[in-house]
Amino acid sequence: MKKKPLILQTDFGTADGAVSAMYGVAYSVSPELLITDLTHDIPQYDIWEASYRLIQTVSYWPAGTVFVSVVDPGVGSTRQSIGVKTKSGQYIITPDNGTLTHVKKMLGIVEARIIDESVNRLPNSGESYTFHGRDIYAFTGARLAAGVIDFTGVGPEIPVDSVVELPVIDATFDGDKVHGTIDVLDVRFGSLWTNIPRDLFVGLGLKHNSRVEIKIQNETRILYQNILTYAKSFADVNVGEPLVYVNSLDNMAVAINQGSFSKAYNIGTGTSWRISMGKAPRIVYDD
Template identity: 35%
Template sequence: MENRSAPIVLLTDFGCKDPFVGMMKGVIAGIAPGSAVIDLTHDIRPQDVFQGAFALYRSASYFPKGTVFCAVVDPGVGTNRNAVAIQTQNFTFVGPDNGLLWPAAAADGIFDTVTLNHHGYFLDTISNTFHGRDLFAPVAAHIHLGVDPVLMGTPLNRPVVLDIPTPEPAGDALILTVLDEDRFGNLTLNITPASFNTHCKSDFFLEIGGICITDVYDTYGDAPDNTPFLLGGSSGYMEIAVKNGSAALNLEASIMDRLRLQRGSV
């Protein structure tokens, strides 16, 4: 799957205050000079594997064939959790085996999963607290140069699975889950516009935190100020938003909160 013009894409929970991301890029530049490195995000909430997994899942398909994704949200760093490379139809995913890579990799069709244990592709010294720099970045750089991940370790038959929650039927209602919260406070729900329209053919109300949401708009600008509403978001899922405000703050809601979508009137 070698494509030297395809980028290495980084996703972490490191933020930009500390030098961690810069060091990873330095390692990549030393092994694969001139490689394109794209920062998908470094603002995943600390240790929030699910948020990182969803960000990778919703983003991977926008990158060219041959892209190497190096993702590090790794609360188990230094423990006996596996380090893995997953080859899919179009991409390679490198990171900890804690479910972070699974949704995006599974969506693209998994070919091979390898436990990374060939130390010749790591840095000479491996810290117990920074595998992003010492293990995952060098592996991603070598894969970008054309090294087959199969040569970097041993087959892994049972990687850690992390599934994106699906709506749960509850009589005439659906129990939904908040999948993401963006910097504007918009809340992504685990229901697509098509599934929403199928379930709510006429009136509906969405219950969350003691508040009922009853309105759907096509754009943020169509809605009144400071009132929660629903719309189809760019991720392909429905969102709760507040024009000129924050749905997350307004509703005191966050990732993995559950809410009830009910047919009919309040």
């Protein structure tokens, strides 16, 4: 059977040998595997960001690709270890702790299975309870990608509805403004990625180069309120100027051209960080 890509994501970083150990386990299953990193820089224990990075990436890989995602603050607890098959045919091996929230909601899961550790566990690792990323997830993911097992070989099937989801607040349109949350940052550049889909935003009737009124607040106060340009690309505004644009997930985002919006205004992420967008009052920009 032809080997499938194996993609690894963790919050381990690369300062020690943890990720390398996962590679070693996978290659011990099959030295012919194609192993690639999604990222190992998920903030420690941040299940929400792990979930978001998966939805940012999974659908762009061919059907049959196997993802292993290990952000696991509950390692050694009663949380389950599972594998799922997405609607577009990729597989994800991960703790059942909310890591699959965005994939389940936005991409779709068609089948889920509990990992049978009596079969899918690194030999002679039975007394280890703190490195399931190596002993269970990398091993199981490699066996699936290498064709040693098919998906039924992961373990017993469970209802898709039982897969754990983190709380999510859907974006809304009140006829005047769209409202949503700041889900995650474009880490490298400090842009704010919202959960407001472009399809909802276009209900405002705004075209590129229109002006948009933005308000950002958390649970205690308003952090930012201003009039921004709705730009097709960063090149449409001057360096240092803020803008609203459509990101790679077809959601609305806010940025500073060649600057970090999140650092400039101390903006965080998660369901407590709310953002609204609406047409700027005409008197602001019409003479």
